[in-house]
Amino acid sequence: MKKEHPSPLPVDRDVHRPQSAPATSLRALLVENDQVDAELLVRALTHGGFHVTSVRVDTAEQMRAELARADWDVIVSDDALPTFDGMTALKLLRSTGKTIPFILMSGTVSDETAIEAVRAGARDYIRKDQPARLVAAVRRELDAARIQRAQPQSGAPPMWRRIGIAPRLVSGFLVATLLFAVLGIWSAVVYTRAVEQIVIAGAEQSARYLIVSVAELDEKSGTPDLFSNRSAYLQELVEKLARVQKRDIGVVDSRKRVVADVITKDIGVTYTHDEGNEVALTIQDGRARTFVERSADYPAGIRRMVVPIQAGDGKIVGALLLDYTVSYENAIWHAAVQARRIFITGLLVLAVAVGIGWITSWSITRPLHQLRAAAHRLGRQELDTPISMECPGEIGDLAAAFEQMRVNLVAALDARANLEQTLAGSNRSLRRLVNRAPIAGMVLDFDGVVRMWSLDAERLYGWADREVLNRPAPGIPPDKRDEFAVLCKRLAAGEVVTGHETTRLTKDGALLDVALSLAPWSDSRGNVTGFISIAIDNTDRKRAEIALRDAHAEITASVRELERRTAELHLLREMTDLIQGSVSIEAAHEITQCYLPRLFPYGTGALYVRSPSRDLLEQTSAWGDRAAHLGPTFTSGDCWALRRGQPHYVHASREPLCRHTFAADGGEWICCPLLAYGEVLGILHVYRPERDTTSSSEQAFLTLAETVTSSLSLSLGNLRLRETLRQQSIRDSLTGLFNRRYLDETLPREILRAARTGSTLGVMMLDIDHFKRLNDTHGHDAGDAVLSALGRFLQHHVRGDDIACRYGGEEFTLILPGASLDAVCDRAEQLRIGVQSLVVRFNNTQLDTITLSLGVAMWPQHGETEDLLLPAADAALYRAKQGGRNRVEIAV
Structure with a gap:
């Protein structure tokens, strides 16, 4: 899919204008799946003095479509794409036959990959953290393309004229041209005459067909009466002939009256549409003529032919009118067949002449072609094939000079490859050192773009190196960006920063407390291009300090809470054991009446059990000084806990109060539904005064209520299940x-x-x-x-x-x-x-x-x-x- 770059960069097909003028126009096809990387490439080219028009593609289908749609000055491709890699993109370009400079880019470059790419036809292999090298490579390719366009693409070089090839070729072509001219004039004369004779012969044949057809029908006379006795049959013949020949046909008698016509409305009318009276003249002298008919049916005019109709005794009894244009076109088609045969014969003669000329010049031009091919190989950096020509004179000297140039280029490229290999080894050693060190290290430039990212940084922040390399540094909170800009200024001035405590974001959005140590970073030429940052995670240390401060208070509270919970669990276990041993529901209700006030001694409450036969809850146990305010029965719709199917807690009247309880100033209410085996058994309702100093915390109150409810649900549910099973058994x-x-x-x-x-x-x-x-x-x-x-x-x-x-x-x-x-x-x-x-x-x-x-x-x-x-x-x-x-x- 073609992508669009967001602000501040224009979209893919927009033009990126540099700040300084004049600029070199550049049409760049970017094979890149990441929009941010594409923006950085365009920005680097724009800053390098190019007037960039770009399109970004990320699949083979899109690249093929763009190569067919437009001509590009350069193609810049990422080496690793989700659907295909840079080498595949290079092969796709070569399959189209186009010679567009192809430059591969990657976050990391190995020597083997770079050599393979150059051998496959790539013009260069550049790391993404070297935008200056990309600008230089693009400018070099544009200069090479301009030089190639300036060279002559066709015609004979001046050298050929000095060795006598041109006069022979010119003479041969002059003779061939003269032959073709004579042949063309002769063909035109013969062709025109033949077409006229074919058209006239066809028209006369149609007239004879009409006479013969009518005569065969008339058995009494050899001279049919075309004007009265056979007019209907004649009209039928005319219509049939018109359908076969696909043109308009009409028949007039000797007085120019229409006796048969495709246009039936003209039958019986005197024909007057021949301005020169050509029809009457043909009836008089028997010669075929052509004229232009202008009538209501043909207001723009139509070219017609008239031929005489002769009876068996040779007497002219009328005339036949035909559409001359159709006849002429049919004749032209037949004549064109003959013309093509003549033309093919001429081509064969020309081919023989050209073959003789080529054989004559081959012995002279072959060394020049070999030398030219060698020069093209040097231009394409194909340096493996030696230039060896056994040719005397200037051409041999020129071939030796080209061979010396090839040897010098191979030596220079080998030296450059050794230098790059040494530099790549140094970079790999540095990367191994950064990755293996137990520190979260990274290298950034002063624009905030990540140039190196260690494994420990990946573990700390969550981003892998492929997600951050050559992209703006992630993890800087919005409120820390001004602080980061100040640090960049200090580092650009050569200052070293240590122990700087700040916060950073991880990939999942968590906030980290880190201590940063930063120092300027120089390239191989000693220029300060960025800085190295080492981060130490302070989150665990700060958490440990906070945990240490709160530990003593929590332990003390936990001991008190444990003692209270132990007493409550002891009472709850006693109540549960007694309910499990009950023989009836009524006996279980007596037990709850005894134990629930001891479990909730600080407030008022009641246990309600749902009647199996109707939607009504009945009070079975109640306690507290406000128990009289609790109704003996209520319906399920009066309790929010039963309506919602979960505990309903009300504190200080912030939530709606159930209708089955009483209102009070302050305090806490909770209704917990008793659920067992998918059935609502009842609810436990408890009210606790807000100023009860002997009560537990709010969370402990809720936990106790839910625990007692869970135990009662299971015990009463099992008791009711036993009763139900007994009923089912009888x-x-x-x-x-x-x-x-x-x-x-x-x-x-x-x-x-x-x-x-x-x-x-x-x-x-x-x-x-x-x-x-x-x-x-x-x-x-x-x-x-x-x-x-x-x-x-x-x-x-x-x-x-x-x-x-x-x-x-x-x-x-x-x-x-x-x-x-x-x-x-x-x-x-x-x-x-x-x-x-x-x-x-x-x-x-x-x-x-x-x-x-x-x-x-x-x-x-x-x-x-x-x-x-x-x-x-x-x-x-x-x-x-x-x-x-x-x-x-x-x-x-």
Whole structure:
């Protein structure tokens, strides 16, 4: 993507103007993914006296598009890019065939990489901390390009004229030109005459086609009457011919009256659009003519041709009018084919002449071409190939001079490479020293740009060297920038600064206390170009001092807090153990009433438990001098803790107060919801006066309330879970009635109670009629719906002392303590009749009416034990089934 540079630099395609004039115009393509680095490059070139127009690209596709879009003076590329490297960019440039100077830049340069880049075609390999070298390299490449443009690119050098090559080439070209001129004049004359003859012959052929076609239709006369008998057929022929030839065609008789035309509105009208009366003249003398027709259909005029129409006896009976332009173009096309053949023949003759001339001059110009190629290789710094030419005279002397120049250049470049290798080794040694030293060191110039960054600086500040090299120094807080500017001035004056305490930012935004030691930094020529900075992290030392001052007070407070917490945990453990051992919820509430005032002795509070059957919370425990102000019950909407599902803390009336508590001047309120197994069990509400000197701190108060709430939630939740599991073990989940297990436990107990009190006991067995057919017809889900509906029906139609159980499948058992035989039979009859009015719907469909078969047995009349009583009732039920269903039978 093409990037734009932010202020203060212009955008990528803007022009960067230096401060001094005149400036050299420079069109630079920057292959750089970092916008800041691109701005620094443009700034360096601008300060170096260039008038810069730049575009920044960071992918191969963008670079290819820019190379195709415009011509660039120079390409400056970063060596390492996220998607491709500088060497890939160089190969992409070479693949386009363009000879644009290519300069590679990098934060660090190795000798091997630099040599590889130069051999691959790069003009230079420069470090980013050497902007002056970049300016010099760009100016050198511009000068080389200007010199190359000044050299002649085409035509014969003056030397050739002195050795006689030019006269021979000029003579050859003059002869070839003369031949072509004669051939062209002859072709033009023949071509024009041929085109006219072709057009006239085609028109006469069309006229003969019309005459022959009409004559073949007329069997009585060889001379058809074009004006009356065959006019319709003639019009059809004209239209067909016009479609084939794709031009306008018309036919007139000897009096110039139109008898057939593509434009049908002109039929029967005398033709008057020939200003020179060319149609009449053609009818008289039989010669074809051309003229310009101007009419309403062709107001701008159209070129037409007229040819005579002759009958079988040679008599001219009319004329045929055609569009001359179309005919002429068709003829030209055919003639052009012949002209191309003639032209190709001429080219072959010219090629033979040129070949003879080239063979003649090759023996003379070959040494000059070799010498010229050697000079170009020297210009491209291709110094590996020696210049060896066995040629006498001045050309041989010139080749020897070029070879001496090549040898001198190789020696100079080798010396320069050795010097750069020595300098690179020194730089590597310095970098290793800085990186291995256990100090956060860095080198910056006086503009604040980082030139060296140690590993310990990376560990201290968080930025890697690739993120900061050749970029403005990070980590300087905004309020410390003026201080940094003052330090730069002092260092530029040669001063050394040690032990300067300040603050710096890390990569993640944290603030560090550091002690800086700074000293001026000189380059290889002794010029002060920046400064070295060593930072020592003071953060841990300052934190240690603060921690040491606070340690004693914290230890003392911790001891007191530990003693208080130990006493509270002891009470809380006792309360939890007692609640876990309780056999009922009521017993657990008595325990909380005893222990909660001891855990919160400094205020007022209450424990509220949620009623399972309705959205109401009931007070089970309360304590404190203001407990009377707390209501016995309230709904969930009156408590913010229950509405939010988290503890609600109110201090000094800063937050909204729950409606279930009382208002007071000052103090703290907290409501903690009791949550266990995804269910709200209740809340713990505590009020603490603000001026209670015996109370703990605010955080300790909140922690204790939440700890007690968590313990109560778990204990009461487990107790309620045990009660729920017990209910589930004796209840049928589908019907909501007691199950067979409960029946087996309860019936013996009820028999013993009846025997003890001397009362009676009725047992009723009932079964749903045709239940299997219902399952087969509507499915088991429909059967479950019927069983569930019957369970609800029985729950609503039995007494409070009666016990309704699901015996198994579609069979149910009712135990009626204290009921007589007549009462039991009446109850059975009421159930039989009442169930028939029960409406059960399944999948939006009303099921068939339910009927019951019932069997009744009495204790002790039909059995003194449960093993005798239930079979008696079941036998009566069987008789009801056998007797036709939907009836009540009594055991015998």
